[in-house]
Amino acid sequence: MHELSIALSMIDMAAEEAARRGGARVHAIHLRLGRLSGVVKEALLFSYDVACEGTTLEGSRLVIEEVPVAVYCPVCRAETTLDSVQMFCCRVCGTPTPEVVRGKELEVTGLEIEE
């Protein structure tokens, strides 16, 4: 369960950004979360609310965009989205491939702020 420290990092990052903008209030953090990031969405949402308590972000929301895993198929020469993270193969031709092109994201993409 490392979601709490992940949440604390995001809150620090957002608070810094808000301070740089003259003490703006942060209403929400937008996050892209890959299925292969190693972070569980539900645990992160729970941790976020706990971690916000007593900070300038108390009452803010965490908006998560989940990113499915995409791999590159060397046969089709194209990207393909995985049906399951238990089976790394092209959904078109079935060729196994380890080449992940998306799905490891753990990235803040935006802040909803009030200046």
Place this chain on the structure above:
Amino acid sequence: MSAPPRLVEIRQKVLKQNDLLARDLRDRFHAAGVFVASLVSSPGAGKTALLEKLLTRLREDGWRVAALVGDLATDNDAARLARSQAPVRQIVTGTVCHLEAAMVEGALDGWSLDDLDFLFIENVGNLVCPSSYDLGEDLRLVFMSVTEGEDKPLKYPTIFNTADVAVITKMDLAAAVEFDMTAAHASIQSVRPGMRVLEVSSKTGAGMDELVGFLNKTRATKAFEMSAVES
């Protein structure tokens, strides 16, 4: 009356600090010519037992080796590993369930990396959290023991995906627990097609030659790549 909230776009990796520090560490390791391998597994898969054998063996072969070992609460593992006569340092993580680059950096304090050929980093026993953190290692080995079940990779695809090599441990028990090797290999290949798999027993020593050979070869390839970059 203040304006309504607006969306400001920023793009920042949440673990940017860790990633930057891991990159610095990797540069330091390469500059010193030390090859760094990390070990991840569930608790009790045999990381420490294998590492003790590995450190002893590599020292006998004339390599200069050292290890960092993460543990939630005790220094038992460091005491076990110290029997190999190699320098060993414990990283007690407290309640933190994984190692981070900053912990590795802190633990290296006072060590001369130039005096090492191999550095091993044993992560906290956990197949979930360590997957998110780059430690600056050249190679990540994920261990699974035959007593854990053949479908472990399917349950923890993320860690198998961040690792470079899978090591199946406790091979001496494989027959006793009716371990299905074909199913285990299929599980690994399903979540990480093409992944190199090694089978070892720390108890009997079976598979150790292959593991040591693999590490030496990988280190040599890395050293060659680094010198090619420099020249």
